[in-house]
Amino acid sequence: xxxxxxxxxxxxxxxxxxxxxxxxxxxxxxxxxxxxxxxxxxxxxxxxxxxxxxxxxxxxxxxxxxxxxxxxxxxxxxxxxxxxxxxxxxxxxxxxxxxxxxxxxxxxxxxxxxxxxxxxxxxxxxxxxxxxxxxxxxxxxxxxxxxxxxxxxxxxxxxxxxxxxxxxxxxxxxxxxxxxxxxxxxxxxxxxxxxxxxxxxxxxxxxxxxxxxxxxxxxxxxxxxxxxxxxxxxxxxxxxxxxxxxxxxxxxxxxxxxxxxxxxxxxxxxxxxxxxxxxxxxxxxxxxxxxxxxxxxx
Numbered sequence: 277x278x279x280x281x282x283x284x285x286x287x288x289x290x291x292x293x294x295x296x297x298x299x300x301x302x303x304x305x306x307x308x309x310x311x312x313x314x315x316x317x318x319x320x321x322x323x324x325x326x327x328x329x330x331x332x333x334x335x336x337x338x339x340x341x342x343x344x345x346x347x348x349x350x351x352x353x354x355x356x357x358x359x360x361x362x363x364x365x366x367x368x369x370x371x372x373x374x375x376x377x378x379x380x381x382x383x384x385x386x387x388x389x390x391x392x393x394x395x396x397x398x399x400x401x402x403x404x405x406x407x408x409x410x411x412x413x414x415x416x417x418x419x420x421x422x423x424x425x426x427x428x429x430x431x432x433x434x435x436x437x438x439x440x441x442x443x444x445x446x447x448x449x450x451x452x453x454x455x456x457x458x459x460x461x462x463x464x465x466x467x468x469x470x471x472x473x474x475x476x477x478x479x480x481x482x483x484x485x486x487x488x489x490x491x492x493x494x495x496x497x498x499x500x501x502x503x504x505x506x507x508x509x510x511x512x513x514x515x516x517x518x519x520x521x522x523x524x525x526x527x528x529x530x531x532x533x534x535x536x537x538x539x540x541x542x543x544x545x546x547x548x549x550x551x552x553x554x555x556x557x558x559x560x561x562x563x564x565x566x567x568x569x570x571x572x573x574x
Contacts, residue, residue: 304352304369308335308344313352316362317370323359382427387435391525393418394532400524402439404430409442411524419477420524421446423493443522446495447502453484453493454500454563463488469497469542469561478531480544482563498529498546500563507548510555510570549573 304310315332316324324332326345335341349355352366362370384404389411391400398415409425412418421442429441449459458465463486473481476496484493501507502518511518523529528548537543542561547554558567 304348306344306347308333308341309348310369310373312345312348313362313366313370314373316353316360316366323356323361325359329360382430384430384438387439389435389439389524390522391420394420394527394530402435402442409438411439411442411522419475420530422475423449439522443524446499447523450484450493450495450499451503454482458486458489458491459493460491461486461489467562469539469544470494471539476531479534480536481531496529496531497534497544497559497563498526498531498548499523500559501546501548501557502529504557504565506565506568507555507557510548510553511550514551514553516550 311333330341352363353360354363386401386403389400389402393413395418396416398413400411401414402411407424411421423446425442452459453465456465465484465486467482467484469480470483471480478496481494482497508518527533528546533547535545537545545556545558547556552573554571554573556569557565560566
């Protein structure tokens with residue numbers, strides 16, 4: 277049995293009213309049940325009464341509607357004295373549909389984004405494929421950023437707005453993961469360092485893994501320093517707002533300023549140069565800062 281299967285079995289054993297994954301997908305894999313969830317989502321006020329919900333779905337057969345609603349109740353929908361409302365799983369299904377994860381497969385022509393290549397100084401562009409957005413160098417093809425981005429995030433946004441949304445999504449999701457909270461299920465996220473960095477072009481990367489749902493995020497080590505107090509203060513003294521520029525425009529953030537000092541236990545150093553000075557930040561395998569040194573560059 278794999279580690280994922282064992283985790284899944286443990287969760288199902290501990291939960292007395294949970295559905296197995298196959299049963300959960302079967303429950304929402306029906307046009308009427310998805311219509312019920314969407315009608316509940318679009319309702320201006322919740323809970324929604326049985327009759328109002330049936331009217332919104334447009335189903336005349338009360339018994340048939342009651343059957344489908346019953347298949348959702350308990351796991352995706354909860355019944356109250358005032359009517360029906362979402363449970364967390366039901367909201368996740370609707371959000372997945374709205375984000376386009378289940379219904380769209382868009383293609384986007386590559387477009388220019390701010391910043392210069394950390395290696396050759398060339399221009400950067402963003403591309404979108406298989407629900408992932410990537411930022412890379414036009415000349416040497418060095419990868420600066422690569423992560424999932426829901427298709428719905430492209431809707432009604434200009435290229436500049438897409439790039440900004442992608443940057444903000446990366447910052448917040450990785451910050452949450454580094455703080456030990458899974459951005460997918462809310463479970464416990466564990467952080468380690470690894471030399472297996474594909475597709476990132478770095479010597480070592482951080483790996484955040486959820487012990488509950490096995491969701492994993494890989495990122496350059498420098499990404500964890502975007503909100504670190506010493507790094508923020510260092511840039512502030514030089515008049516630089518770390519929130520005002522995309523994370524891929526900072527060379528130390530995309531990996532080429534990271535040095536492995538030891539791997540048993542892990543110790544890595546990220547060098548942050550700026551205006552004739554350099555901040556050297558040493559981290560352990562959990563991305564906890566263990567030393568900070570500020571020095572002048574010759």
